[in-house]
Amino acid sequence: MTSINLTREEATRRSQMIDVSHYDVHLDLVGSKVNSETHFISTTTVTFRAKQAGSTFIDLRGEELLEVRLNGAPLPAKAYEAEYGIPLSGLQVADYELKVVAKIPYSHTGEGLHRFVDPADSKVYLYTQFETADAKRVFACFDQPNMKATYSLAFDAPADWTIITNGPTTVAPIEGKADAQTWSTEIDYPLSTYLIALCAGPYFEVTDTWNGELTEHPEGNAAEKVSVPLGVYCRASLAEHLDAERILTETKQGFDFYHRNFGFAYPFGKYDQIFVPEFNAGAMENAGCVTIRDEYVFSSKATHYKYERRADTILHELAHMWFGDLVTMEWWDDLWLNESFATWSAAISQAEETQYDTAWVTFANVEKSWAYQQDQLPTTHPISTDASDIETVEQNFDGITYAKGASVLKQLQAYVGRENFFAGVRRHFKAHAFSNATFDDLLASLAESSGRDLSFWAKQWLKTTGINTFAVELDTDDAGVITTAQLVQRGETLRTHRAGVGIYNLVDGKAVRTDRIEMDIDGESTDIPQLVGRKEQDIDFLLPNDDDLTYALIELDSKSLEFMVENIDKFADPMARTLCWSAAWEMTRGGTMRARDFVALVARGAAAETELAVLERIVQQAASAQSNYADPAWAKESTLRADALLAGTQDEDPERSIVFAQALAKIRLTEGTRAFLQDVLDSSDDEGLRWYAIAALAADGALDNVPAAIDAQLARDNSATGHQAAVRARAAVNTAENKRAVWEEIVEGKLTNRELTSKLEGLTYPGADELLPTSEFFDVAEKIWASQSTEIGLTSVTGLFPSWAISQQSLDEADAFLQRDLAGGLRRAVTEQRDRMARALRNRAVDAQEV
Secondary structure, rough: OOOOOOHHHHHHHHHHHHEEEEEEEEEEOOOHHHHOEEEEEEEEEEEEEEEEEEEEEEEEEOEEEEEEEEOOOOOOOOOOEHHEEEEEEEEOOEEEEEEEEEEEEEEEEOOOOEEHHHHHOOOOEEEOOOOOOOOHHHOOEEOOOOOOEEEEEEEEOOOOEEEEEEOOEEEEEEEEEEEEEEEEEEEHHHHHHHHOOOOEEOOOOEEEEEEEOOOOOOOOOOOOEEEEEEEEEEHHHHHOOOOOHHHHHHHHHHHHHHHHHOOOOOOOOOOEEEEOOOOOOEEEOOOOOOEEEEEEEEEOOOOHHHHHHHHHHHHHHHHHEEEOEEEOOHHHHHHHHHHHHHHHHHHHHHHHOOOOOHHHHHHHHOHHHHHHHHOHHHHOOOOOOOOHHHHHHHHHHOOOHEEEHHHHHHHHHHHHOOOHOOOOHHHHHHHOOEEEEEEHHHHHHHHHHHHHOOHHHHHHHHHOOOOEEEEEEEEOOOEEEEEEEEEEOOOOOOOOEEEEEEEEEEEEEEEEEEEEEEEEOOOOOOHHHHHHOOOHHHEEEEEOOHOOOOOOEOOOOOHHHHHHHHHHHOOOOOHHHHHHHHHHHHHHOOOOOOHHHHHHHHHHHHHHHHHOHHHHHHHHHHHHHHHHHHHHHHHOOOOOHHHHHHHOOOOOOHHHHHHHHHHOOOOOOOOHHHHHHHHHHOOOOOHHHHHHHHHHHHHHHOOOOHHHHHHHHHHHHOOHHHHHHHHHHHHHHHOOHHHHHHHHHHOOOOOOOHHHHHHHHHHHHOHHHHHHHOOOHHHHHHHHHHHHOOHHHHHHHHHHOOOOOOOOOHHOOOOOOHOOOOOHHHHHHHHHHHHHHHHHHHHHHHOOOOO
């Protein structure tokens, strides 16, 4: 048995044997406010039926098993080991009641029941995070998605706390404890264990109600008026910064869109969103009780992209109420059904319902870039992929599962038509509500609604890996008239696409689309008869995959590439412009555009970029190009990037200037950027930017007294965010002694999840390369992985891999390390980092070539 790393095979056997019906969970959290408190008491009573005679186990990750009884009879507790769960031996076909009482430690890694003390006011906050399989860290359960049950939840907690969970709560006094109460709720619908949630503490709250109507469709439910109570929560110290009205507006817009298109009313009664501290992910879709990282409560000036990203997150989690919570995957190999659909839903609802009407432009530049990068790694995998055990699943929360999957869904929508696509989704919800379903179930619904056999589509897109590349190839006669034109598709798997080709010309100083051709692509090449007979000189620029309908890289012909480089700032349409940026970045990563030329392109075009999310992305890419892909001698001497960022800080639009200022604070400083950041410390009231300035100046050696500067800033900003920024700034100091101390702290593995990410960021701040260990990583990586949870281990291993030492020696050491017998997750993490380094080394050689 492997309770901690449950396998698909074991999960299948267990669900065939056991039919779980109800959990009664009682947590004693009364002592949580005491700073020395490290544990809580969990009492669980599980009712289930054994459908087959035999033996199995129930999951629990506790420190001490205090009591366990099956149908009243005690079971041995002293031999309990979390690795094997609690054995349930010799079961007969019968009904059972299992009672488990356990002492369980609070988490400080964002897994299970996380406990946080706010440095701003010393108040204690709790929240749970159970995906993928961490409900077992809080209560005894069959911790797999296809064993849904109903729940009775009760929490003893301090009387001045707020308790938020999946359902509305009732409150009762605790006899003999005047300062404590019991909050209780009943969850009378079947729900997977990973979607149960608890948030507890003195949370600040804002409430509202969404009132709307479910639109009737032939495949969905009847029209009805719907009213959903809404709540938004955050820590008390963040209350003044909580822009609840904006958050609630965007939430209501999501409810409007989904009720107009999904054909099934919101199924979970109330809908609360709780902004919680030290959260590992962006958010989590607990039914009716969504947890969101509280960095999204902006306590200092935030870029436009941060607001857009937050809205995307809000809509993503709301979509999960249907995709994942109402209809849940049978097992984690269909994780993409949850995440791809939620990502696609967030983009389309954001574009059509909110102020972020260019969300698909952001998607093309951000999500797709993530997917393209992941899909070019040696560890790439199909969208619908292996999930043999939980450790493998946790590695698959990546750019394939989220972004490539969503890109493919956008392509499928274009292929079958929007209404047919939504009709299939509605059929899926209606057929599988409150139960579990597989990809085959969804595909059947989509095929029925569209009238198309989609099995070939699924095989091409979901069961294969890799990216296709599109290019337009022309032949002309002596007069320059096009005689043949083809859209060519390259790649290991040639797929069916719905794609566009855009024709752009320079008109009155703007590059505008003058014609567009849309077609179905199937095979290596597809004729474009609409181009035949035109003069090539009358076409300035040809854009394959115009409007970004499909998932494919773009290869520009030589004339179009030259036009793009010379006119990147003149493209009027933001989608066309972002596809140009994307093409240039992928060329840089692929070694067909020099890194220094990409940096120059950004330096020239950034000032004209109107899409702030894209602007933020390209300045980050320029930083990566110069740091990782450029010849080190050129990168050290060139001030092109720094000068462009410094100029951008003077932009009259404050939303634009902050993008440049924040980027400037994360690169190696020049005389001009150093003076700018020193001026930030002298005069700026932007606390977030001030913290970045301190870190940058500390790394640069430009602060006489770093501890005093940090203490002075903490006096201004004593928030949790401020304290983590202080951790980052201290770790950024570029002395051999400091870097050694930070390195050893990370390797020791006793940091909280947020301390770890802050120290890693500071450890690798510009200027640290020659002070950081290289070969030593390969001596400690296995120890780190073995002693940490998957989440923390992955963060540590990825952050400590010597990416700062780009050399053949480092590659050779990585190759030797990978010859060892390694845990699968560790092997994957090192393999990916090794591949990124190899790409950087190749691209540095390209950049150093004369042209």
